[in-house]
Amino acid sequence: MKARVKLIDGMAFLGESGSGHGIVMDGAPEYGGRNIGIRPMEMLLLGLGGCTAFDVVQILRRGRESVTDCVIDISSERAETDPKVFTKIHLDYRVTGRDLSADKVERAINLSKEKYCSASIMLGATAKITHSWTVVDEAAGTETPSTA
Structure with a gap:
């Protein structure tokens, strides 16, 4: 897997994936950016969300569950000093379908978390x-929330 990041203006960068897709990243104005693109640390959260969403939907569909939607709201906290790594991340999944098994959804989320989601x-x-x-x-x- 390869990727490329190129400075395009000020603190804005163009990220290009090996698969040929691009995205603009930029810094906040207080760091010289113009706020024209997503922040790099936000990209990490989106990567995490995309990785686990892909796993969960794929696991459920392979198990013949009828999934029609999967939305993950992600919240996080970062360290206050450099390096400002993520210290807490919460993923709140909302999986929609027809006659979905809550146990299978929980199992798919756990498999993603413990085995498949590299991010x-x-x-x-x-x-x-x-x-x-x-x-x-x-x-x-109906809606069935987790009890965990």
């Missing part, structure tokens, strides 16, 4: 990562 495992070396989830059944119109 979660790497960030877990410095941050305490916690999870909560809600299963939304479109057919029944």
Whole structure:
């Protein structure tokens, strides 16, 4: 896997992935940026969210669960001094589908957390990562929140 980051203006950078996709990253104005792109540390959280969402949906679909939506709200805290690593990250999953098994959703989240999500495992070396989830059944119109 390869990537490239190139300065484009001020403190704005163009990130290009090996798969040919690009994204603009920029710093806050107080650091010389113009606020025209996502912050690099926000990219890490998005990478974590994308990695675990991919795992959870794939695990559930392989288990023949009918998943129609998966949204993960991510909140975090960072150290106050340099390096300002993430110290706490919370992922709140909202998995929607038809006749979804809450037990299978919990299992998929745990498998992602413990085995498959490389981003979660790497960030877990410095941050305490916690999870909560809600299963939304479109057919029944019900919501089942996690008890953990």
